[in-house]
Amino acid sequence: MGADCSRADRAVEEFRVYLESERRLSPRTVRAYMGDVGQLLEWMQAQGIGGWDVLTPVRIRDFLAELWDRGLSRRSVARMLSAYRTLYRFFLREDEVRESPLEPVATPKQEKRIPNFMDVEEVFHLLASPDPNTALGQRDRALLEWLYATGVRVGEAVALRVGDVDIAGQRALIHGKGGKERYVLFGRSAARALTRYLEVGWPALAGACPGPGDPVFLNYRGGALSDRSVRRIVDRHMVRVAGYHKISPHVLRHTFATHLLDAGADLRAVQELLGHASLRSTQIYTHTTRERLLQVYLHAHPRA
Structure with a gap:
């Protein structure tokens, strides 16, 4: 033996x-x-x-x-x-074995998990949580606005460079999974938060003005934020406004997709904005949307 x-x-x-x-x-x-x-x-x-x-x-x-x-x-x-x-x-x-015992063993079918998401009121409370009068508060507000406005992954937010962001045009170049690039859009609220942060908060953290190659989101020492730091920031504000704990920043990505689909956005457009290679990855959100529509119908229709 x-x-x-x-x-x-x-x-x-x-x-x-x-x-x-x-x-x-x-x-x-x-x-x-x-x-x-x-x-x-x-x-x-x-x-x-x-x-x-x-x-x-x-x-x-x-x-x-x-x-x-x-x-x-x-x-x-x-x-x-x-x-x-x-x-x-x-x-x-390597001729270590003559046959694989895995051949007749079936892989279990994957469960279709419905992502968690926040309602609009919860999002507004979350975005209002950071202190706008401090450099870190301005950074947190810009980060939360960015995650919700664009639906980007945490790693994509961390990799974002100042030169990738066109605030006037309200769009940004995202360096996604597998080296794939895409453009995302963002609204006036995120643009205002980013402008305030880059003009006031960013220089206070870095001790210098931002250049095109600099990371957008900084830690308190002036270096680039890590994925883990983003998770801590989101968790801290989630606890503050809603009592949620250990909530993944991915919830904001789920919320972005759900709110767009609730408002009638085209599924393929949402797929492109999320950077999903397959439409099947985006379709999981349609189940959530159908459930919400059913609840609205049952509540509002006199003959439901």
């Missing part, structure tokens, strides 16, 4: 090198793969399964049953199965 364990561990280490050297995956992605593979290997060893070549579809299903019992979501189980399929493709290539 000891030799088998050593061989199984060695095979996993070779897989890690493959992910880093041949696939050139990011350290974070490699850690995710290895975490998933490590869970399966630990379970195999606890079950007395001697190596990757003797793992069967039945035992894989036993392992999945344990994951369900732990309360893992379909999305998490599907991700783990994807990692194991990649692992066994590598093992097949």
